Amino acid sequence: MRSAKDFFRPLAVGAPAPVTEVPARPSRMIHFFDPSNEKMAAKVPAMVGTVDVLLGNLEDAVKADRKEAARAGLVAIARSTDFGEHTQLWTRVNALDSPWVLDDLTTLVTEIGDKLDVIMVPKVQGAEDIHYVDRLLAQLEARVGLTRPILVHAILETARGMVNVEEIAGASPRMQGVSLGPADLAADRRMKTTRVGGGHPGYLVRQDAVGGDVHAGRATYQQDLWHYTIARMVDACAANGIFPYYGPFGDIKDVVGCEDQFRNAFLLGCVGAWSLHPAQIDIAKRVFSPSADDVAHARRVKESMGDGTGAVMLDGKMEDDASLKQCLVILELAERLSQTDPELAELYRQ
Ligand SMILES: CC(C)(COP(=O)(O)OP(=O)(O)OC[C@H]1O[C@@H](n2cnc3c(N)ncnc32)[C@H](O)[C@@H]1OP(=O)(O)O)[C@@H](O)C(=O)NCCC(=O)NCCSC(=O)C[C@H](O)C(=O)O
Numbered sequence: 001m002r003s004a005k006d007f008f009r010p011l012a013v014g015a016p017a018p019v020t021e022v023p024a025r026p027s028r029m030i031h032f033f034d035p036s037n038e039k040m041a042a043k044v045p046a047m048v049g050t051v052d053v054l055l056g057n058l059e060d061a062v063k064a065d066r067k068e069a070a071r072a073g074l075v076a077i078a079r080s081t082d083f084g085e086h087t088q089l090w091t092r093v094n095a096l097d098s099p100w101v102l103d104d105l106t107t108l109v110t111e112i113g114d115k116l117d118v119i120m121v122p123k124v125q126g127a128e129d130i131h132y133v134d135r136l137l138a139q140l141e142a143r144v145g146l147t148r149p150i151l152v153h154a155i156l157e158t159a160r161g162m163v164n165v166e167e168i169a170g171a172s173p174r175m176q177g178v179s180l181g182p183a184d185l186a187a188d189r190r191m192k193t194t195r196v197g198g199g200h201p202g203y204l205v206r207q208d209a210v211g212g213d214v215h216a217g218r219a220t221y222q223q224d225l226w227h228y229t230i231a232r233m234v235d236a237c238a239a240n241g242i243f244p245y246y247g248p249f250g251d252i253k254d255v256v257g258c259e260d261q262f263r264n265a266f267l268l269g270c271v272g273a274w275s276l277h278p279a280q281i282d283i284a285k286r287v288f289s290p291s292a293d294d295v296a297h298a299r300r301v302k303e304s305m306g307d308g309t310g311a312v313m314l315d316g317k318m319e320d321d322a323s324l325k326q327c328l329v330i331l332e333l334a335e336r337l338s339q340t341d342p343e344l345a346e347l348y349r350q
């Protein structure tokens, strides 16, 4: 690890100074598209302003013989599209051990580095992967004279990445956030699931048997396969001042299950999730924006707490410094989202 003194120094002569605080821009949905799919790519310009993040995906889900086309497609879209003030452009490059990633990074940074906000790096195993990308990005940024650093987002999709998540989250000032990659992580852990995110009906607890008859009607309760993983990722991110995200939910038709999975992640501390299909965009927008009721309640707690210390009763419940802090998290998020979303601003005003 670099010393504290060197941590915020550029890693190449002429590279932009690293950020000391990760910009807290809305990123409720990271909307994936395949830039080599002409039909999908054609829809991207019209999505500007309707999603927080548009992500040109170059990795899994893009066929091996379409990798160059995807990279070239992303360059063309970035050059021809005005992303406005409120929609960010991200990309997911190929894995660091793949034959494509070096060209992904060199092409994208030199051709459209001024348009790219964040580069998502898949299958990150440890801090060494982030250090490699960090130095290479600094060299490329210096070569083309970028004035702001491109940030880096790691996907947690290996057991080793999970074990090292704290050091990954703190590996560079470029670290913007971490997403869960449940499909690759499940395979790497040798879990016995076959889905892209979400639960499994076999992962359950069962009510105790009554009267010794183990076969008599006993209620079962499906459990959350991802609770430990998401909670650990959230802690690693919060401890390092970066943002955690739930990743993909592959059952596109199950909009209810998707909403539940996203909400669990939101309640545990995640700021967004991936949308793989247009049907998931509004789900993410709804879930990752606090409800009007929560905002109104948070305001009442804040008002009733005066200088923010001590304890008061509100609606029969004790509120104190700590419950106020939770309310301030909600109010800060509502305030930030209101700045870019007039509908939410109106909703929260009521
Ligand atoms: C999942 C899909 C393959 C479904 O596509 P399709 O069969 O075309 O769906 P529809 O017919 O319902 O589409 C309706 C129209 O919407 C357009 N469309 C579909 N998806 C998108 C999109 N993401 N962005 C923009 N537009 C989209 C279609 O073209 C249709 O248009 P029209 O015919 O004119 O009405 C597809 O949605 C898809 O490929 N999505 C992205 C998948 C992806 O990125 N996967 C990778 C991320 S998940 C992952 O990698 C796992 C993770 O790493 C882990 O380890 O867990």
Ligand SMILES: [Mg+2]
Pocket (backbone or CB within 6 Å): 060, 122, 157, 181, 183, 184
């Ligand atoms: Mg993956």
